Amino acid sequence: MAERAEHNEETGSVGHIAPAKLYVAIWAVLMVLTLTTVLVSMVDIGPMNIVVALVIATIKGTLVVLFFMHLRYSPKLTMATVIAAVFWLFLLLSLTMTDYLTRAWSTYPGH
């Protein structure tokens, strides 16, 4: 532990230089996905519109975090931190949805 900490102090952050071609490729994918979002928004597919938009946004976010923010080349502790953040977001959304999705199940008249 102590050794790794010292190593980091000397070299700054964990250095990894990805080839420029990779960045360009990721950028191109992001642009295609953006275009897809725009095009899909013009077609009415009911509630699936929001699902598609969110799925595409999630894929884009994942690409940015993995490559532009170097998560793919980072130590396991950094990965665990990011996974924890996503997991906690999942907790927030899923447990909130236990309320919203079942509120109408109530059998009392008028509710």
Added chain:
Amino acid sequence: MATAVQIVERENYLNSNYGIKSWLLTTDHKRIAVLYLISITAMFWLGGFFAMMIRLELLTPAGDLVSSDTYNKLFTMHGIIMVFFFLIPSVPAVLGNFLVPLMVGAKDLAFPRVNLLSWYLYMAGAITALTAMVTGGVDTGWTFYTPFSTTYSNTHVIGAAIGIFIAGFSSILTGLNFIVTIHRMRAPGMTWRRLPLFCWSNYAAAVIMVLGTPVIAITLLLVALERAFNIGVFNPQLGGDPLLFQHLFWFYSHPAVYIMILPGMGVISEIVCCFSRKRAFGYEFIALASIAIAVLGFLVWAHHMFVAGISVYAALVFSLLSYLVAIPSAVKVFNWTATMYKGSISYNTPMLYAFGFIGLFTVGGLTGIFLSSLGLDVHVHDTYFVIAHFHYVMVGGMVMAYMAGLHFWWPKITGKMYPEAWAKLSALLVFVGFNTTFFPLFILGYMGSPRRYHAYPPEFQVLNVLSTAGASILAVGYVLPMIYFVWSLRYGADAGPNPWNATGLEWMTSSPPPTHNFDETPVVTWEAYDYEHQPQEEITVGH
């Protein structure tokens, strides 16, 4: 010390340099802890002043001392100050800042400048919130429930919300600093299983700070935005959902209870072991119970919303999950008592406060079970029962632990001993005053007296008078330490490096510690709380 020339005070973090600038621009975790100590003490007195105003108003059934509008502002400001500007930073930002690097054998926290930034953010947040209060106050309750806060309240909601938003970043940065320090800067040999339980519990609290605080920050920002620009997030008239606010608010604000109590539990673990001269019973269980509380604490928030109109099925799930938090909490209480079993117990002030903590936290925790059961909660929701319950946890638990820790580590922080007899008296006053203040509120709540009103039916007066009388005893109990701590700075006996004969790296350096904490990096070859293998010296201080 062979010659007279060498009798010079040892260089320490307090005398290494002088002047206001050396404090305001310091990156030393110990000095930042002292800055926090002064700031949160000021906030504690301000919040306490509002509490006394509330109790004075409730002395008589008629709403005669202040108007109902003023009363609404008083309890709101009491809540905002005590929760966001005292309780949340109390143990982590003062004792945690001071002790975590010392306990893990590091020279400082991982990001010293970020640590200083966190204090400035705290101050900016506090000043923003105080400005909102001075210029007219807020009347929404510390919970900012919508749509009242976004549409109907005519008070300074935006200022208070922005103040808490800013202070939230201070909390996140402190949490981040603890996580990285505990992961990366432990001394050689300081394995996870040798880590003091204070570090474990601050680590657990830090995880909540980092993962939970962004949610409250953004939620309050949304309140401010809806108020300012009429965007429809929470107001049903604009297409929003007021219950969404409560979900988002309590997603942080329930775990925030554990941000407050977990570091306090760490303090108690240290003190119980030291004053029982025993290793911690079930060390791994206490450590992992902290993590379990941090995680489970995120799964229970809707128990604040049982009568708000959420789905009954969701309420069932949240009620069940709320019961689960009792398990790791009970693990801790049982392990502390088992640690004391057959221990060689001495009744110094920190231990007296620790006894108070264990008893009062147990009462506070068990009445929490009442509130997480669906049927009973409907009856006592929004009554003084709830007020009594969370004050038993927050004041009886957390403030007791903070006072215990302040007394325990005061010799380390200042190098001086506090007067033991006065301190024991103050511990007694706090315990008696606290119970006299808050136990009557359980009965009042059970009889149906609702919270947040400045007038009440005359038959409730006896219990209210008892409560107000208790509050004045409690106030004396808090004023005393303020006086003798300051007194001890000048007149207190020199503490020496280890007045309690305690284990832990922080006691192996001089008091007050030198700027870089240790002359050479310590190497740890023993488990935490190895009291059984320590020379059995009596604790002589204060007897």
